[in-house]
Amino acid sequence: MISGLSGSGKSIALRALEDSGFYCVDNLPATMLHEAMSLYADYGYQQIAISVDTRSSPSLGALPDEMHKLRQQGMDVRLLFLEAKPETLVKRFSETRRRHPLSGSGATVEECIQLEQELLASIQEMGIRIDTSELTANALKTAIKQLVEADCSRLTIIFESFGFKHGVPLNADFVFDVRCLPNPYYDPELRRFTGRDQAIIDFFGQQPLVAEMTEDIRCMIAKWLPEFSRENRSYLTVAIGCTGGQHRSVFIAEQLSRAFPAEQVLIRHRQLFRES
Structure with missing residues (x-):
């Protein structure tokens, strides 16, 4: 599972996982996790990376329960939460000239970042947090691959x-x-x-x-x-x-x-x- 703040590098993380052999899905509502995993299992996929974030915010509250259900079925489910300092995120949005996903109401980028932090506060402690403020794209890819290869049975x-x-x-x-x-x-x-x-x-x-x-x-x-x-x-x-x-x-x-x-x-x- 990949989640985190917009502009923190979730797309880079997904590409890194895809390069490592994962079947990747971007922006899946949390309420569809169980159904999607059953479908992918039928197709024979063993490694799956799914991005869930505030683009489907109405379903975010269901993420903890859905992950728990998957673990009860014996699946190895891990969450990587990407974040960065607000000033870094503002700079990235300015450089790419992209709109923040929560900017539909006319809010500033700074206000959108604060709102997104509040929306994601309940899930950021569920997994490993990665601060990408000072990481290059290649460094983030390396960190993602290291975490995926780590033995999840031990700390x-x-x-x-x-x-x-x-x-x-x-x-x-x-x-x-x-x-x-x-x-x-x-x-x-x-x-x-x-x-x-x-x-x-x-x-x-x-x-x-x-x-x-x-x-x-x-x-x-x-x-x-x-x-x-x-x-x-x-x-x-x-x-x-x-x-x-x-x-x-x-x-x-x-x-x-x-x-x-x-x-x-x-x-x-x-x-x-x-x-x-």
């Missing part, structure tokens, strides 16, 4: 680095601020590297505070992970932020990703994706 931890000057990720469950740590940006010879490069890895390897903070974050996540698993959650997003999202946050996110089983971890570097 997946997403470690995401970011830069505070670009804003805090909307989808974060935990946010750790590592701006108090030594910053290699101020060394002209290190500035051009990222936290994945050996020069930065060597730099942080000589900083005891970096190792100490990384271990503190690891211990906190490890301690509470079983409790989140008992809540039947599929994903937990841990955001690590520094000033620009290039050095400290990237390095620590990489270190944390190696501290948990590889099959349980996804890693994203928001500002590195943004640069690509």
Whole structure:
């Protein structure tokens, strides 16, 4: 299931899933989910991606119950909810010169975005939230494919680095601020590297505070992970932020990703994706 705010990248997500072998359906009323799934099953489709959003808003309230019914029938049903900052959505609508789906009443784009957020508030916490504010189309496609390939039978931890000057990720469950740590940006010879490069890895390897903070974050996540698993959650997003999202946050996110089983971890570097 794909849902989210208009302009957040739902069409890109559907195309990514189609490229991965999914049969895709856009803008299906939630009340038709059961009927549609039965039909597609008769045709032999095993992987189906369906977009449900405010274009069929009268049926949105039925989505939780319809998804529950499908799960009771033994189907693996997952919801990806795409969102972005209001200013990002306004910019995207301005650049593409497209009308917002809720603009029929003459409301401004900003008013339409606020209304849509209210209409979708009840379902945004049902699945994994993806903040596309800083993601390129290719980065979003990569994130979608990673999530689809993840083992839904266990809780997946997403470690995401970011830069505070670009804003805090909307989808974060935990946010750790590592701006108090030594910053290699101020060394002209290190500035051009990222936290994945050996020069930065060597730099942080000589900083005891970096190792100490990384271990503190690891211990906190490890301690509470079983409790989140008992809540039947599929994903937990841990955001690590520094000033620009290039050095400290990237390095620590990489270190944390190696501290948990590889099959349980996804890693994203928001500002590195943004640069690509």
